[in-house]
Amino acid sequence: MSLAAMTVTAERQAATSGATARGLSTASKWLLGLVLPVGLGLIWELCVRSGLSNGRLVPPPSVIFATLSELARTGELWRHASATIWRVALGFILGTVAGTLLGALTGYSTFANRLLDPTLQALRAIPSIAWVPLFILWLGIFEESKITLIAVGVFFPVYLGVMGAILSVDRKIVEVGRIFRLSGPALVRRILLPAVLPSYIVSLRSGLGLGWMFVVAAEFMGASEGLGFLLIDGQQLGKPAQIVAAIIAFAVLGKATDTLLALGSAPFLRWQDAYGARG
Known part of the structure; x- marks a missing residue:
């Protein structure tokens, strides 16, 4: 075998071993993340089975999983979950578009910041539940208000996130772009956007998490389907297992969507040499 062929073979083996190591590292991270919830569930299951608790108010995992299986078998779980996912998706898109535009405007323009930001900061302090009666009055109890x-x-x-990221961009970087005579769009694309993007991704993930929390309050507004409806139904009928099952469904869906958002945004942040990117 020639030296070139041996070199190519060694490079392929190194690439394969590196991919395998990354796969094992990812799998180990997922397994490590499951240790705490699975461990707590097993401990509670043992407490109920040993008679230390009757498990009436907080059912053991076996009862909860049986409830989830029954809801899945009858199709109720998928129907309620799909309704909730649809509401969160639409609300997330609308909130993201509005937040991005206004955040960019108030971050880039001093006049817009002084004009709009005080009002928006005051509105931010209003609890989510306080909006419910007003939205019902304006939009009714149907999907628009939710x-x-x-x-x-x-x-x-x-x-x-967008406003703060723009305001915190290092002035020296912007001055370097102006020294190189970058036009406005080029300055945004090559200077501002890379500087803002990491904080923007974090703000999107925070907004998505709040979207999953707000959907519960939204589905209290006369909803006939959705995971929030399952919570209310379980409360009214005295079904703690159904309540916990709905909470677990919220947790799984919230984590799944956050993971998808993080994975989807990862290619745009490959240029970062950040501490958080460690293995």
């Missing part, structure tokens, strides 16, 4: 409430929850983290 999606609007979720959009409000998503809006403020995105708005603050």
Whole structure:
């Protein structure tokens, strides 16, 4: 075998071993993340089975999983979950668009910041539940009011993230771009956007998390389907297992969507040599 062929073979083996190591590292991270919830669930299951608790108010995992399986078998779980996902998706899109535009405007323009930011900061302090009667009065109890409430929850983290990221851009970097005579669009694309993007991704994830929290309040507004409806139904009928099952569904869906957002944004942040990127 020639030296060139041996070199190519060694490079391929190194690449394969590196991919395998990355796969094992990813799998180990997922498994490590499951240690705490699975461990707590097993401990509680043992407490109930040993008679230390009757498990009536806080059912053991076996009862909860049986409830989830029954809801999945009858199709109720998928129907309620799809309704909730649809509401969160629409509210997230609307809140993200509005938060990005207003955040960029108030961050870039001093006049817009002084004009708009005080009012928006005051609105941010209003509890989510306080919007419910007003949105019902304006939009009724149908989907429009629910999606609007979720959009409000998503809006403020995105708005603050974008505005704060633009305001915190190092002035020296901007001056370097001007020295090289970058035009306005080029300055935004090559200087401002890379500087803002990491904080923007974090604000999107924060907004998505608040969207999942606000959807519960939204589905209290006369919803006939959704995971929030499952919570209310379980409370009214005295079904703690159904309540916990709905909470677990919220947690799984919230974590899944956050992971998808993080994975989708990762290619745009490959240029970062950050401490958080360690293995």
